[in-house]
Amino acid sequence: MTDAPMTAHAATATAGQVLSGYLTGQAGAFLRALPQAVGEAGARPGAVPSVNSPGGTASTGELLRAVRRIGGALHTFGALLDPAWAQQSRSELRWLLNLLAQEPGYLRRTARLLAALDSLSSTASPGESRGPGMLAGHQGAPKARALLERQLTLARTRAHSVVLQELRSARLHALADRMTLLVGETPLVESAMGRAGEVLLPQASAAFTALGAAVQRLPLSRATVAYQGDALHRLGTAGSVPAQVPAQVPAQPRPVADADSALATDDAPWQRVRILVKRARYALEVCGRPVAELDALNEVLDRHQDATEAAVTVATAARTPRITPATAYVLGVVHADQRLEVESARYAFGRQWPTLPQHGWQEWASA
Amino acid sequence: MTDAPMTAHAATATAGQVLSGYLTGQAGAFLRALPQAVGEAGARPGAVPSVNSPGGTASTGELLRAVRRIGGALHTFGALLDPAWAQQSRSELRWLLNLLAQEPGYLRRTARLLAALDSLSSTASPGESRGPGMLAGHQGAPKARALLERQLTLARTRAHSVVLQELRSARLHALADRMTLLVGETPLVESAMGRAGEVLLPQASAAFTALGAAVQRLPLSRATVAYQGDALHRLGTAGSVPAQVPAQVPAQPRPVADADSALATDDAPWQRVRILVKRARYALEVCGRPVAELDALNEVLDRHQDATEAAVTVATAARTPRITPATAYVLGVVHADQRLEVESARYAFGRQWPTLPQHGWQEWASA
Numbered sequence: 021m022t023d024a025p026m027t028a029h030a031a032t033a034t035a036g037q038v039l040s041g042y043l044t045g046q047a048g049a050f051l052r053a054l055p056q057a058v059g060e061a062g063a064r065p066g067a068v069p070s071v072n073s074p075g076g077t078a079s080t081g082e083l084l085r086a087v088r089r090i091g092g093a094l095h096t097f098g099a100l101l102d103p104a105w106a107q108q109s110r111s112e113l114r115w116l117l118n119l120l121a122q123e124p125g126y127l128r129r130t131a132r133l134l135a136a137l138d139s140l141s142s143t144a145s146p147g148e149s150r151g152p153g154m155l156a157g158h159q160g161a162p163k164a165r166a167l168l169e170r171q172l173t174l175a176r177t178r179a180h181s182v183v184l185q186e187l188r189s190a191r192l193h194a195l196a197d198r199m200t201l202l203v204g205e206t207p208l209v210e211s212a213m214g215r216a217g218e219v220l221l222p223q224a225s226a227a228f229t230a231l232g233a234a235v236q237r238l239p240l241s242r243a244t245v246a247y248q249g250d251a252l253h254r255l256g257t258a259g260s261v262p263a264q265v266p267a268q269v270p271a272q273p274r275p276v277a278d279a280d281s282a283l284a285t286d287d288a289p290w291q292r293v294r295i296l297v298k299r300a301r302y303a304l305e306v307c308g309r310p311v312a313e314l315d316a317l318n319e320v321l322d323r324h325q326d327a328t329e330a331a332v333t334v335a336t337a338a339r340t341p342r343i344t345p346a347t348a349y350v351l352g353v354v355h356a357d358q359r360l361e362v363e364s365a366r367y368a369f370g371r372q373w374p375t376l377p378q379h380g381w382q383e384w385a386s387a
Numbered sequence: 388m389t390d391a392p393m394t395a396h397a398a399t400a401t402a403g404q405v406l407s408g409y410l411t412g413q414a415g416a417f418l419r420a421l422p423q424a425v426g427e428a429g430a431r432p433g434a435v436p437s438v439n440s441p442g443g444t445a446s447t448g449e450l451l452r453a454v455r456r457i458g459g460a461l462h463t464f465g466a467l468l469d470p471a472w473a474q475q476s477r478s479e480l481r482w483l484l485n486l487l488a489q490e491p492g493y494l495r496r497t498a499r500l501l502a503a504l505d506s507l508s509s510t511a512s513p514g515e516s517r518g519p520g521m522l523a524g525h526q527g528a529p530k531a532r533a534l535l536e537r538q539l540t541l542a543r544t545r546a547h548s549v550v551l552q553e554l555r556s557a558r559l560h561a562l563a564d565r566m567t568l569l570v571g572e573t574p575l576v577e578s579a580m581g582r583a584g585e586v587l588l589p590q591a592s593a594a595f596t597a598l599g600a601a602v603q604r605l606p607l608s609r610a611t612v613a614y615q616g617d618a619l620h621r622l623g624t625a626g627s628v629p630a631q632v633p634a635q636v637p638a639q640p641r642p643v644a645d646a647d648s649a650l651a652t653d654d655a656p657w658q659r660v661r662i663l664v665k666r667a668r669y670a671l672e673v674c675g676r677p678v679a680e681l682d683a684l685n686e687v688l689d690r691h692q693d694a695t696e697a698a699v700t701v702a703t704a705a706r707t708p709r710i711t712p713a714t715a716y717v718l719g720v721v722h723a724d725q726r727l728e729v730e731s732a733r734y735a736f737g738r739q740w741p742t743l744p745q746h747g748w749q750e751w752a753s754a
Binding site: 139140246247338343345346348349350352355356357363364 | 506507613614616619705710711712713714715716717718719720721722723724727730731734
């Protein structure tokens with residue numbers, strides 16, 4: 021896949037040429053992946069893709085990849101585009117992102133939580149099996165595993181039904197038409213006629229500045245101290261979605277989803293930084309200047325996100341009526357384990373962030 | 388308190404003079420603290436010392452301090468002492484140590500677990516209170532707190548009764564007589580006539596060598612990686628007491644104690660190192676060469692020990708019949724939190740160990 025970097029012709033190309041080159045490439049990827057994703061989703065109407073053969077995720081993954089990149093570019097370089105068109109496009113892309121991301125998200129969460137459960141309960145040597153904690157674990161672990169698997173499978177099945185329904189909707193067809201338009205002609209405004217280096221780099225720079233400002237507001241100095249316990253020290257992790265984080269409105273009622281989309285206040289600034297890291301990544305892709313350190317930060321924050329959501333799922337499962345105390349106990353351990361993953365991701369971020377070449381890339385503008 | 392270091396007269400004193408000087412000082416401390424400890428224990432027959440006014444722990448602490456030091460010196464410098472007398476003395480000192488350490492141990496554990504519970508459940512801002520995890524926490528935290536406090540108070544009360552009974556026993560009187568003998572005349576053998584520097588330092592060196600060998604067997608390279616999850620990854624923490632750890636035989640049946648004295652196999656090598664650190668500390672005290680880094684390691688391993696025992700207490704409490712799932716869930720979180728403290732202590736040890744001047748002190752022998 022070509023991301024149409026401006027490296028070769030940066031000196032002579034206009035900003036509009038570089039931006040529309042990038043958007044054309046991504047819209048093409050979108051249009052290639054869409055029918056495959058629709059076909060694969062329809063081919064498994066029962067929709068219980070297992071963790072081992074997730075089915076359909078390859079083309080859904082391609083589709084999500086393009087959706088994120090187009091949305092990011094439309095945000096960062098919005099000043100070069102017809103405002104109404106860009107805003108509507110972003111809104112529709114966000115809708116599709118939220119729709120498509122659910123099912124793979126549940127798959128990842130299932131794999132994460134079952135792996136955590138197995139890891140937590142498998143270290144017993146035969147001679148240890150009579151200890152009190154181990155006994156509680158032995159009693160509760162299989163039940164907790166079955167409970168989480170059942171609830172996540174149900175949530176995933178419902179998410180799949182919604183996807184099936186929406187993939188044939190007029191709304192998706194309209195979005196596909198928008199992407200087709202993008203391949204042919206990007207609706208640019210006059211400022212896009214400026215030189216690529218002079219127009220695009222300051223806007224990518226603004227994306228970086230926004231990221232840096234958000235990171236300044238993180239408790240980074242605490243996060244870089246191992247075992248400070250900040251992420252764990254909350255028995256509950258869910259709250260109302262803070263205003264500054266784009267709210268994800270679920271298309272249908274989902275059993276686990278109310279909790280899933282809720283973020284702890286504590287987590288919100290990190291979630292915000294995750295979005296800004298992705299935007300900065302895509303902005304530098306448009307400029308043909310990928311920064312490997314941003315990819316690493318992105319991975320760490322994806323892990324942070326997955327672990328926060330998994331912790332909420334576990335806390336929600338613990339409220340299931342009529343579970344045994346042994347099951348609840350194991351869920352408490354798993355909840356803490358996921359919050360520890362959150363803390364671990366913050367620690368990793370705090371150590372990686374200073375390695376990011378935060379200003380060096382701007383010097384390329386003068387090259 | 389004078390620890391009778393050999394610094395001043397090391398060049399001329401015999402090993403026996405230095406060792407008996409140290410033992411005399413510690414035995415004097417023992418004999419001063421004993422009647423106070425007995426009186427204070429008897430003055431609170433109901434025996435529910437609160438965490439805030441622990442009562443009696445000052446003189447019990449002094450007593451424990453002397454008991455540990457005398458026992459350590461008798462072990463490390465046993466070759467200089469009448470073997471039968473040294474062995475019997477160590478055995479009786481270990482009995483008193485196990486007897487006296489229970490009550491302050493339960494007090495520390497109560498303080499530790501209630502603080503953890505409060506810290507885990509107090510971070511909710513008012514706006515967050517409706518999240519699912521928070522709700523489970525709100526329901527379970529007060530009950531879990533009451534349950535742990537009740538069980539630990541019961542255990543502490545029983546330990547106190549045992550102390551009250553044994554403090555007036557013939558066995559304790561016989562031990563006090565032994566300590567009185569120590570103040571007057573330490574039963575030395577002929578090899579104690581050698582020069583202090585030439586006799587004591589090699590034996591202190593052997594204590595250091597044993598410590599270094601035990602540390603070599605620790606998974607230190609893993610422990611120094613933050614968030615590797617080793618200590619947490621066991622739903623249960625208790626097993627049979629491994630053979631190499633001195634078994635603590637409880638004098639009376641105790642409700643929490645069966646679990647308390649059980650150590651996870653995983654924890655045993657660390658527990659072993661804790662004992663060896665204490666022995667090395669006391670050996671260097673005898674030689675008048677205290678090493679501050681050893682004090683720091685000792686503190687870290689005491690924290691490790693307290694956290695492992697607290698985790699077992701929580702796992703045991705989770706098996707209490709008829710607790711609610713919400714209570715059990717909170718206990719699971721607290722259990723994981725204590726195992727995280729274990730991991731944190733190992734991490735701290737792994738970073739502090741290389742700072743220990745492991746060979747430098749031996750050079751003093753030639754000074």
